[in-house]
Amino acid sequence: MLEIVDSHFHIWDLNVLNLPWLEAYPSLKKNYTMDNLCKIYGNHDVLFKGGVYVEVDCDNTAKEDEFIFNLNHPLILAKIMRAQLCKSMRLPLGVAGVREPLHTVQSPRGRCLKKDFIEGLEILADNDLIFESCNRVEELTDLHKALSSVPQVKAVINHCGNITEFNTDYQQIMKKLASLPNVYCKVSGFPTGDTVFLKKLLDFLTSIFRTSRLLYASNFPVISLYSSFDEHLNTLRKYFNDNADFFSKNAKKLYKINKPQIRASVIRLRTEKASYYKKLHASPYPSVNEMIRQCGINQYKIFNRDDLLFSIMEYCGDDYEYDMEKMAHDPETIQWWKETDPCQTRIEGAAKDEWWADMQPVYDLNKKIPKGD
Structure with missing residues (x-):
């Protein structure tokens, strides 16, 4: 319906x-x-x-x-x-x-x-x-x-x-x-x-x-x-x-009708490709940024330490799999990934279907702690 x-x-x-x-x-x-x-x-x-x-x-x-x-x-x-x-x-x-x-x-x-x-x-x-x-x-x-x-x-x-x-x-x-x-x-x-x-x-x-x-x-x-x-x-x-x-x-x-979800993930950066990867992200394709927003991602940041890349995003959609599928079929995003994917490699222990591996939350400063009886 x-x-x-x-x-x-x-x-x-x-x-x-x-x-x-x-x-x-x-x-x-x-x-x-x-x-x-x-x-x-x-x-x-x-x-x-x-x-x-x-x-x-x-x-x-x-x-x-x-x-x-x-x-x-x-x-x-x-x-x-x-x-x-x-x-x-x-x-x-x-x-x-x-x-x-x-x-x-x-x-x-x-x-x-x-x-x-x-x-x-x-x-x-x-x-x-x-x-x-x-x-x-x-x-x-x-x-x-x-x-x-x-x-x-x-x-x-x-x-x-x-x-x-x-x-x-x-x-x-x-x-x-x-x-x-x-x-x-x-x-x-x-x-x-x-x-x-x-x-x-x-x-x-x-x-x-x-x-x-x-x-x-x-x-x-x-x-x-x-x-x-x-x-x-x-x-x-x-x-x-x-x-x-x-x-x-x-x-x-x-209109941010959905409750925002914070999602974090990790992947390895190939050291020989690090400079190229950073150059790409210093001036990303405008159409790629627009597609990210279209898929309900309001905030998205990537951080680097040595050969690790960490990302954190705020997702405001109501169907993450639906939006990621839409992104995966966008021609210009596909072209962008052809440039960025060779710069990365999965972390050890990543699931078979994971490229960027999901991270689980451990601590939240603003999370309400239930009061004891």
């Missing part, structure tokens, strides 16, 4: 929150709960694991924070809350990232090129937090300039950049955004009735973004303004052929 992690949904209680923008959309002026979302997924042959709550442009940000955090719903797997980017922006504990709406009337043109906005991106990057970008399609060029100045920040383009027309300008700027290694795109926000337009759009997005940087998103309940939940989900299931990365694994890795 297909597992789904919805990377973009909204819920609200109008008895608690005031959403002024709903005045223009009377069909949405009612409460939407997690139970509503679960029920609509229940109409499909899928395993809905939960998803990412995204802020709802409430007129009282603190009240929205309190509402969502007090819900403490087990299927809210990550939270993207509202913030105005700057050095001193408010960052609630436990969030995966923030969104400053750039598509609203209240947001001035060119906002994402302002100094305080760029400083806010730098703060997010330093804290390994995500910036969610919902912006006017004609300002995607501004967004590219902003993200290019802070390339280390993880940024997610909401709703395919709020596309209105599949023209040359849109294609050119989306290609530029996709060229940035830490930019992702949520596949949502488009009408599903025009099948010709939709095919062109999806073919284009899959050609410029790696599958690992495309995210399934429903945009519940706002999707009802331009499509239907059922048609959107069924269309994407058919196009992506129930691809596990697209429908769940990418979101789990990006």
